[in-house]
Amino acid sequence: MEEDSLRRFIFEEFGVRGEWVKLSNSWQNARHNQHGNAAVQEHLGQALAAAVLLSATIKFSGSVIMQAQGDGAFRTLVAQSTHDRKIRGLVRCAGEVHDGPLEAVFGQGRLVLTIRPDNGEPYQGIVPLRGANLAAALQTYFIQSEQLDTRLWLFANDQVAAGLLLQELPAHKDFKSDWERITMLADTLTETELLNLDCETLLHRLFHEEKVRLFDAEAVCFECACSKQKIEYALRSLGEQELEHILQEKGAVEVGCEFCNKQYRFDRIDVQKLLADDLSAYQADTRH
Numbered sequence: 001m002e003e004d005s006l007r008r009f010i011f012e013e014f015g016v017r018g019e020w021v022k023l024s025n026s027w028q029n030a031r032h033n034q035h036g037n038a039a040v041q042e043h044l045g046q047a048l049a050a051a052v053l054l055s056a057t058i059k060f061s062g063s064v065i066m067q068a069q070g071d072g073a074f075r076t077l078v079a080q081s082t083h084d085r086k087i088r089g090l091v092r093c094a095g096e097v098h099d100g101p102l103e104a105v106f107g108q109g110r111l112v113l114t115i116r117p118d119n120g121e122p123y124q125g126i127v128p129l130r131g132a133n134l135a136a137a138l139q140t141y142f143i144q145s146e147q148l149d150t151r152l153w154l155f156a157n158d159q160v161a162a163g164l165l166l167q168e169l170p171a172h173k174d175f176k177s178d179w180e181r182i183t184m185l186a187d188t189l190t191e192t193e194l195l196n197l198d199c200e201t202l203l204h205r206l207f208h209e210e211k212v213r214l215f216d217a218e219a220v221c222f223e224c225a226c227s228k229q230k231i232e233y234a235l236r237s238l239g240e241q242e243l244e245h246i247l248q249e250k251g252a253v254e255v256g257c258e259f260c261n262k263q264y265r266f267d268r269i270d271v272q273k274l275l276a277d278d279l280s281a282y283q284a285d286t287r288h
Helices: 025-031 038-055 102-107 134-146 178-186 193-194 199-207 228-237 241-252 268-285
Strands: 005-011 016-023 061-072 075-080 086-093 109-117 123-128 150-156 159-168 212-214 252-255 263-266
Touching: 005 134, 005 199, 016 025, 016 038, 016 178, 016 199, 025 038, 038 061, 038 109, 038 150, 038 159, 038 241, 061 102, 075 102, 075 159, 086 159, 109 134, 123 134, 150 178, 150 193, 150 263, 159 178, 159 193, 178 199, 178 212, 193 199, 199 212, 212 252, 228 241, 228 252, 228 263, 228 268, 241 252, 241 268, 263 268
Parallel strands: none
Antiparallel strands: 005 016, 005 212, 016 159, 061 075, 061 109, 075 086, 109 123, 150 159, 252 263
């Protein structure tokens, strides 16, 4: 059984590429600090599987951030995957979330997909948060933003999250009959199969008459990108007056990471030091 891995594959005789992902330990670690009922957890698992699949489409060092926002019971869903398959996610709800199409779960909302290079300007695409599920909304994104036929199958339970992506290659957009045949075969995929089968077995079951080249597995793990340095940077942006107000009211500045639940605490001495460091850096910059 392949766990916590991404595998890419390609159909050798025509222009369709694919990706498969299964998350187990990484899924458990990511959901550990996120609270919600089974419907909330299912959406988070699907989103994390999708984020990993989408991260495999970028050709540089960076990350993919998928964010669903709405005015319904499910307010915010965030899933992030880096180019080297480090994942994290969070949820925010304002009431009991029930199963149903996206409009019933999120209300009026939008799906924001951000491609953020480590070096360079981010790219962001936005589509309405509509459809039966996240896979349908992402397919709409690819049609509107990338003009590439793309299909996704996403499932999650309390143990495993998994996904399958098929996408036509730009140079083969005129060969619609091949694309339609492959997606018709993939539509026979069941939730049980995607959650339980390894990649090679799954692909053989779906496409045993096709020539499919399967590439080596890439490991996926949960890892939060929060750090004391990043928190200090955020605190400096609040300014001395706001930090002093918090210190007088609470005695210390306390910040918790919503992704991993790690807590950061800054007492008055810590705050004075980070402000002094900020002033020293500013003076050094102005002297140059």
